[in-house]
Amino acid sequence: MKTTPDTPVRPRAEQDLYIEQNYWQQQCLGSLLSIWRTHFPNNVALIEEDTALTYTQLEQHVLQRSAGLQQLGLKAGDHVMVQLPNSLDFVISCFAMFQLGVIPILAMPAQRESDIAALCELSNPVAYIVPNSYLGHDYIAMAERIVSASASIEHVLVSGDMPTGSSFTELSQLDSSTPLQTPSIDPSSTALMLLSGGTTGTPKLIPRSHNDYYFNAKASAELCQLGEKTTYLAVLPIAHNFPLACPGIIGTLSQGGKVVLCPAPGPDEAFPLIEQHKVTHTALVPALTKLWLEAKQWDDTDISSLQLLQVGGAKFSPEQAQQVPDVLGCQLQQVFGMAEGLLCFTRLDDPQSEVAHTQGRPLCDLDQIRIVDEQDNPVAQGEIGELQTKGPYTIAGYYNAQAHNQTAFTTDGFYRTGDLVRKNQAGNLIVEGRIKEQINRAGEKIAVAEIEQRLLAHPNINEAILVPVPDAHLGERSCACIISSQPVSLKEVHQLLKEQQVARFKYPDQIISLSFWPLTAVGKINKTALAKRAEEEYVETT
Numbered sequence: 001m002k003t004t005p006d007t008p009v010r011p012r013a014e015q016d017l018y019i020e021q022n023y024w025q026q027q028c029l030g031s032l033l034s035i036w037r038t039h040f041p042n043n044v045a046l047i048e049e050d051t052a053l054t055y056t057q058l059e060q061h062v063l064q065r066s067a068g069l070q071q072l073g074l075k076a077g078d079h080v081m082v083q084l085p086n087s088l089d090f091v092i093s094c095f096a097m098f099q100l101g102v103i104p105i106l107a108m109p110a111q112r113e114s115d116i117a118a119l120c121e122l123s124n125p126v127a128y129i130v131p132n133s134y135l136g137h138d139y140i141a142m143a144e145r146i147v148s149a150s151a152s153i154e155h156v157l158v159s160g161d162m163p164t165g166s167s168f169t170e171l172s173q174l175d176s177s178t179p180l181q182t183p184s185i186d187p188s189s190t191a192l193m194l195l196s197g198g199t200t201g202t203p204k205l206i207p208r209s210h211n212d213y214y215f216n217a218k219a220s221a222e223l224c225q226l227g228e229k230t231t232y233l234a235v236l237p238i239a240h241n242f243p244l245a246c247p248g249i250i251g252t253l254s255q256g257g258k259v260v261l262c263p264a265p266g267p268d269e270a271f272p273l274i275e276q277h278k279v280t281h282t283a284l285v286p287a288l289t290k291l292w293l294e295a296k297q298w299d300d301t302d303i304s305s306l307q308l309l310q311v312g313g314a315k316f317s318p319e320q321a322q323q324v325p326d327v328l329g330c331q332l333q334q335v336f337g338m339a340e341g342l343l344c345f346t347r348l349d350d351p352q353s354e355v356a357h358t359q360g361r362p363l364c365d366l367d368q369i370r371i372v373d374e375q376d377n378p379v380a381q382g383e384i385g386e387l388q389t390k391g392p393y394t395i396a397g398y399y400n401a402q403a404h405n406q407t408a409f410t411t412d413g414f415y416r417t418g419d420l421v422r423k424n425q426a427g428n429l430i431v432e433g434r435i436k437e438q439i440n441r442a443g444e445k446i447a448v449a450e451i452e453q454r455l456l457a458h459p460n461i462n463e464a465i466l467v468p469v470p471d472a473h474l475g476e477r478s479c480a481c482i483i484s485s486q487p488v489s490l491k492e493v494h495q496l497l498k499e500q501q502v503a504r505f506k507y508p509d510q511i512i513s514l515s516f517w518p519l520t521a522v523g524k525i526n527k528t529a530l531a532k533r534a535e536e537e538y539v540e541t542t
């Protein structure tokens, strides 16, 4: 078996158990396409705008792309940074890489130069795939800067037309019909890397294997009862685990269903696509669900085809959960998941009160969970504690992060989620908070340490603390609490972060200035008091 010191793996006995019990099917993600094509040759697999590809056509495109990537010199084990919006090129390129054993690193389109540069430093990709532009951002210009600073990137591949004179390669021109030499790939090796929400100043990558990721997608698809009649709308950015494989795109394809790619998540884009393609399933974060619920009050687009709406990524309020069936006309499923692995779902036949008030229970019976106190001892039934987990699709460690892995995982291999949960009588989990230093802004995760460090670059900011503040629209907004020598405005802070090429969603939503920190009884900075003050001082501007 291929193991690299950079990628922690589960003990052999655990792997054997997953294989023996058929959780791990020993399939490489790239070889699944030909199996799906045999079962569903003429079903439509993927739709982007006016282009629809059947399973047969999708496989053709993927084979051509793999051949093109192989001719470029990409080989098994190479890393490729992928930063594409929801598009055919995303799906085709990823499956092409799965076939070659090339490992895509899935960055979000919202990320900017500082994030991508840090990820490149961590993972040394040989290629970087970008759109020409998306939502007004010029990715080609960004790629030029990234490449000039990167020691590893040899190729920049562009989705969409290229400006004349550019030295980069257009993705579609790469495609080749020269037959591919498919390498043999160990299904327990890394298939792709997802980004972690992060709790530290440096990014963390989540290595997911062919075996674990296929199980993740297929078991989720079965739990959600997807089938050939399913039409899944990919609304959230598909570099996220949730729309990619929970069950998302890969899960829908595993059942012969149809995936419609939505270029942006607002109701203006999504509702017409639901009507046009008779979408049956989709997944949203709570902040977007709120927008959809509001929009549906006045929008008369026919979305009655929708059967199941999955909501996850952040805590969903029971009040909004209760509105979903009436307002959107579909069933709700709450999902409490993490790119590191564990997925909890409410079940389709759960009572409505469980669906509205809980975040469900683990996907499979080999998921081990325990809820523990600060000393890692199990709490009493019904009490709140930190959730720890291990299982057939939960990672054993982050990529190339030996020191961090020592604290992020227990000695017996459980992942410390940093989430505070309790288990109710019915066995469902309720997320009650978190102990990790992270802000969950509309489902996007912000590592507090990263932004605090960046704020200190401002000449007038002496000390900085970022706190989450409850927010009616975002779930949580971020507030920069500063001690400064001169007044510093929110605008200046945004300018600073823009200059540092930080993704927009990480900009603080609010700033408060203090002359000293409020302290707790034991002399620590009282972040609860800071958040309370931020709430009191907040003036909504929109």
Ligand code: J2J
Pocket (backbone or CB within 6 Å): 196, 197, 240, 241, 242, 246, 311, 312, 313, 314, 315, 316, 334, 335, 336, 337, 338, 339, 340, 343, 359, 417, 419, 431, 434, 440, 443, 445
């Ligand atoms: C409260 N907090 C939640 C929920 C995630 C499916 C769904 C979500 C993600 C995801 C995912 C939550 N209520 N329902 O990958 O496949 C918070 C927790 C968790 C962290 C993980 C999926 N659902 N969370 O959100 O890796 O704090 O994955 O540990 O982005 O989001 O974030 P992420």
